[in-house]
Amino acid sequence: MLSAEENQRLTRVGPGTPMGELMRRYWHPIAAASEFDDYATKPVRLMGEDLVLYRDRSGTYGLVDRHCPHRRADLSYGFVEDCGLRCSYHGWLFDEIGNCLHQPYEDVVSPESRFKERIHLKAYPVEEKAGLLWVYLGPQPAPLVPTWEPFTWDNGFVQIVFSEIPCNWLQCQENSIDPVHFEWLHANWSKVLQGTSGPYAATHLRLAFDEFEYGYVYRRITEDTDETNPLWTTGRVCLWPNALFTGSHFEWRVPVDDENTLSVNWAFARVPTDQEPYKQDRIPYWHSPIKDEKTGRWITSHIMNQDFVAWVGQGVNSDRTQEHLGRSDRGVTLIRKQFVRDMNSVAEGRDPKGLIRDPELNHCVELPIIGREKYKDGITREELLRHRAQNAELIPGANVDFPWQVGQPDEVRKAYAEAMGL
Numbered sequence: 536m537l538s539a540e541e542n543q544r545l546t547r548v549g550p551g552t553p554m555g556e557l558m559r560r561y562w563h564p565i566a567a568a569s570e571f572d573d574y575a576t577k578p579v580r581l582m583g584e585d586l587v588l589y590r591d592r593s594g595t596y597g598l599v600d601r602h603c604p605h606r607r608a609d610l611s612y613g614f615v616e617d618c619g620l621r622c623s624y625h626g627w628l629f630d631e632i633g634n635c636l637h638q639p640y641e642d643v644v645s646p647e648s649r650f651k652e653r654i655h656l657k658a659y660p661v662e663e664k665a666g667l668l669w670v671y672l673g674p675q676p677a678p679l680v681p682t683w684e685p686f687t688w689d690n691g692f693v694q695i696v697f698s699e700i701p702c703n704w705l706q707c708q709e710n711s712i713d714p715v716h717f718e719w720l721h722a723n724w725s726k727v728l729q730g731t732s733g734p735y736a737a738t739h740l741r742l743a744f745d746e747f748e749y750g751y752v753y754r755r756i757t758e759d760t761d762e763t764n765p766l767w768t769t770g771r772v773c774l775w776p777n778a779l780f781t782g783s784h785f786e787w788r789v790p791v792d793d794e795n796t797l798s799v800n801w802a803f804a805r806v807p808t809d810q811e812p813y814k815q816d817r818i819p820y821w822h823s824p825i826k827d828e829k830t831g832r833w834i835t836s837h838i839m840n841q842d843f844v845a846w847v848g849q850g851v852n853s854d855r856t857q858e859h860l861g862r863s864d865r866g867v868t869l870i871r872k873q874f875v876r877d878m879n880s881v882a883e884g885r886d887p888k889g890l891i892r893d894p895e896l897n898h899c900v901e902l903p904i905i906g907r908e909k910y911k912d913g914i915t916r917e918e919l920l921r922h923r924a925q926n927a928e929l930i931p932g933a934n935v936d937f938p939w940q941v942g943q944p945d946e947v948r949k950a951y952a953e954a955m956g957l
């Protein structure tokens with residue numbers, strides 16, 4: 536149980552707040568590069584700041600203030616040129632570091648006043664990696680955008696899925712270190728939702744939580760497993776500071792503001808060895824709904840949708856003064872303490888946990904991965920089909936093509952099936 540003050544301190548991410556300052560030390564994925572094949576500007580809100588992400592005609596990305604410094608017009612309605620973003624109200628032009636390059640009328644009538652040199656638009660760095668656009672809102676020198684090991688794998692079909700979650704980011708991240716929920720929120724609830732009343736999934740007998748350089752690992756033994764099972768020997772990863780990593784997919788919980796979170800799912804599917812070599816030309820992206828418009832209720836059919844139900848159900852900002860933590864919640868307590876240590880580190884001018892600054896190390900950052908060989912070396916189509924059948928058994932009714940989130944567009948499903956040779 537936390538005090539109301541501790542709860543606030545851990546969850547608020549606006550500029551100048553301790554957690555906001557901490558989260559600004561990390562790169563955050565906020566969009567897919569392929570989105571900018573469809574439009575050039577995108578309004579985004581991140582940690583309480585209203586911004587515009589754009590790609591200009593030379594392919595340079597920028598993340599700048601939503602409002603033009605002239606008279607505050609909305610720059611997401613600006614238009615891009617060969618270099619930079621031009622405000623559609625009076626035509627001021629800006630580059631990706633926030634310089635004002637052109638003030639059409641001022642440049643004609645009083646070029647000698649050099650007015651534009653005194654204008655600066657707030658701008659943050661953007662980098663593309665693994666089909667995602669990463670942004671950094673913290674002080675320089677920025678750390679590196681992590682090259683997590685799966686970003687280096689070949690022969691994969693990747694898709695990026697976004698959902699907007701109307702609650703604070705921290706309760707989403709606390710779910711990343713909560714092994715027991717899998718048994719109930721996913722396995723057992725799915726059975727009930729499918730109309731079967733049992734038998735329930737094997738119950739958890741033992742848990743372990745270990746810190747490592749880039750987060751925490753949680754390990755479990757259930758009634759049907761023992762100490763030789765990879766879920767115990769390797770475990771799953773709560774990736775610092777705001778992601779879950781399961782081996783084939785990442786889920787980032789990106790703070791939009793104190794009351795909203797962007798869920799970013801980067802999902803990798805290794806094509807069967809029969810399909811090699813496979814090269815994906817474009818990583819597709821799509822938005823997954825979370826509410827059933829007919830009933831006004833949250834969607835419950837897919838794994839991450841079930842997670843979303845749990846998160847939003849805790850309230851916009853979970854009232855941690857009212858909770859009762861047990862032994863299953865040791866991981867939750869561990870990460871809260873780590874966040875407090877990290878906020879203190881930042882306040883004292885030190886780096887928080889898990890930043891990567893060494894380019895040598897960042898060629899490929901290894902993480903604990905169950906079944907690494909399966910992803911790196913691949914399996915045959917026959918093995919894949921067997922695996923899918925087992926999955927369908929584990930989570931009844933789960934869409935085995937994409938069990939994570941509802942609403943996969945047909946063209947993505949088709950491209951996936953083609954890549955996988957299904």
Ligand code: FES
Nearest residue numbers: 603605606622625
């Ligand atoms: S408000 Fe943007 S150019 Fe005038």
Ligand SMILES: [Fe+2]
Nearest residue numbers: 716717838842
């Ligand atoms: Fe979950």
